[in-house]
Amino acid sequence: MGTYFKVPTLSKKIVIYLILILWFLFAIFPIYWALTMSFKDSPSVYGKKPTYLPFVDFKPTRKAWTHLIGRSLPGEDEFVQMPVLGENLRYLRNSIVVALCSSILTVIFGVMAGYGLTRFEYRRWKNDDISFFILSQRMFPPVALAMPFFLLFTWIRLIDKLPSLIIVYAIMNMPIVTWIVKEFFTDVPKEMEEAALVDGCTRWRALFRIIIPMAVPGIAVAFLFSFIFCWNEFLIALTLTFKSAKTLPVGMSGLTTLRGPLYWDIAANSLIIMIPPLIVTIFANKYIIRGLALGAVKQ
Amino acid sequence: MIGKSDRRMKYTLMVPVVSFILIIAIFPLVFSLFMMLSQWQPGSGGLQFVGLKNFNYMIHDKRFWHALWLSFAYVAILIFFELTIGTLIALVLQRDVKGKNFFRVTYMLPMLLAPIAVSYIWKMIFDFNRGPANHWLTLLGLRPVEWLSGEFSAIISLIIVDVWQWTPFMILTILAAFEALPEELFEAAVVDGGSPFRIFQKITLPLALPVIVTIVLLRTIDAFKVFDTIFILTGGGPGTATELMNFYIYLRGFRAFDLGYGTAMSWAQLIVIIAMFMFFIRSLKRIGALR
Numbered sequence: 001m002g003t004y005f006k007v008p009t010l011s012k013k014i015v016i017y018l019i020l021i022l023w024f025l026f027a028i029f030p031i032y033w034a035l036t037m038s039f040k041d042s043p044s045v046y047g048k049k050p051t052y053l054p055f056v057d058f059k060p061t062r063k064a065w066t067h068l069i070g071r072s073l074p075g076e077d078e079f080v081q082m083p084v085l086g087e088n089l090r091y092l093r094n095s096i097v098v099a100l101c102s103s104i105l106t107v108i109f110g111v112m113a114g115y116g117l118t119r120f121e122y123r124r125w126k127n128d129d130i131s132f133f134i135l136s137q138r139m140f141p142p143v144a145l146a147m148p149f150f151l152l153f154t155w156i157r158l159i160d161k162l163p164s165l166i167i168v169y170a171i172m173n174m175p176i177v178t179w180i181v182k183e184f185f186t187d188v189p190k191e192m193e194e195a196a197l198v199d200g201c202t203r204w205r206a207l208f209r210i211i212i213p214m215a216v217p218g219i220a221v222a223f224l225f226s227f228i229f230c231w232n233e234f235l236i237a238l239t240l241t242f243k244s245a246k247t248l249p250v251g252m253s254g255l256t257t258l259r260g261p262l263y264w265d266i267a268a269n270s271l272i273i274m275i276p277p278l279i280v281t282i283f284a285n286k287y288i289i290r291g292l293a294l295g296a297v298k299q
Numbered sequence: 300m301i302g303k304s305d306r307r308m309k310y311t312l313m314v315p316v317v318s319f320i321l322i323i324a325i326f327p328l329v330f331s332l333f334m335m336l337s338q339w340q341p342g343s344g345g346l347q348f349v350g351l352k353n354f355n356y357m358i359h360d361k362r363f364w365h366a367l368w369l370s371f372a373y374v375a376i377l378i379f380f381e382l383t384i385g386t387l388i389a390l391v392l393q394r395d396v397k398g399k400n401f402f403r404v405t406y407m408l409p410m411l412l413a414p415i416a417v418s419y420i421w422k423m424i425f426d427f428n429r430g431p432a433n434h435w436l437t438l439l440g441l442r443p444v445e446w447l448s449g450e451f452s453a454i455i456s457l458i459i460v461d462v463w464q465w466t467p468f469m470i471l472t473i474l475a476a477f478e479a480l481p482e483e484l485f486e487a488a489v490v491d492g493g494s495p496f497r498i499f500q501k502i503t504l505p506l507a508l509p510v511i512v513t514i515v516l517l518r519t520i521d522a523f524k525v526f527d528t529i530f531i532l533t534g535g536g537p538g539t540a541t542e543l544m545n546f547y548i549y550l551r552g553f554r555a556f557d558l559g560y561g562t563a564m565s566w567a568q569l570i571v572i573i574a575m576f577m578f579f580i581r582s583l584k585r586i587g588a589l590r
Contacts, residue, residue, distance in 0.1 A: 004485035116312035144565035148327030232413035249415040270416035277411040293475035
């Protein structure tokens, strides 16, 4: 690091860290608020002013988290389970199945397209045209796709079934996944592959034995992006499911009209939806940052 | 060099991908062109061709124009704040600060969280009586604000949530663009006695501009897609004060089940956005900001 990057004076240092810490507080506060809220009880929520610090401002309870697994605390009125996670955790299972299957499907297609685009030359369509064709899928607003998909899936009787969501998400994630995988494949040196080919390896074998293992980080990034997108997606799931195929966000969106604002329960439920992305961010942040940089900077 | 088996592999790889996209994405698109000229017949369950009736109705639909105008205002304000804050923080993080990685990771958190869950949390924060937002205002000696039920404040609240969630995208991508610039350039500028502001103005900004433009374009495309936060936070209200384009399309398409009209509106929106992009890209190219 050279002189430009060093922060010279103390006053400048203070300004810089002030900016960083202010945004840090702003970024982290809502998550902190949900976390503390999920341990609150009615006296601390409906009191005169908001309470911020556990043990100092309010006494934490396990109430919301007990409700979440469908039980109630002793001495409490019989609790009507909030259907956020679905009966027998159905919505939770749906979310996991859809996100996993769709991401696997997208990554397989992404690897195929990525390898094809980086190693072969398509004369009739041109490689750039194929790339653009795949990328252009990103332009269309989901609501514009939702309506024809709704009719299409109604006709072929896939409405309110998991495969419909898996297919639509796979299409929506194709651009970013292909893009990331392609960039990582470009980084794998061609010589390694050629050496294997000279040794009598077939191209298919080389793909599975050399290219894919070397691009595992890239494939993982693509998979994570796709998984988080599927996990968070709401509009398509809202329009294509009504009952049995509902995912977590759709299950959660019904909360408002259910009963009064039971804030602690709402907070615990939002945290459940937020946990997988949080885990991914904490453990795979390097890869996510690299993926973002690839997606935006290299275009 | 390309043998027969290689050729077979070449097409085995690409044909499934392209045909999957063609069948699953292009079919609905082409089909929606037919839908926008039709009307959904409840009961019979079919579409009836009505020609340009939907577009004729759209021209006289005040709610459509309101939603379109509102969407553009929303996106413009959003991009302004996210770009300004994003560039500022990226500039700071480009420096040699302690805990750089810590800040990068914590800043990234909001972006990956489900908008639905995030909206519920912000709903609690914006709560008139019990939310911390109003608590702080009163601590500062200001009046509490009707965050989600005021006509003007409701849209501001939506913008705050979006800035919270998506400024990280700007920060991280712009930072990546800055870090891709050669370090020697900055050192040379410092030796020549350039002040940080002039270095930003003369080196960082011009060199990173093409990337920043791309980032802004990507963000703009996504910003127009806003739906989840409106659905949870305001429901388009009060009245139609936060009824942005996608939300209005959803209301007409799926609540009123006017699929034909909804499709017509989404095409109209798409065309307006693409036209705007082409105009921007052309003028950016003219002033030399984009290659």
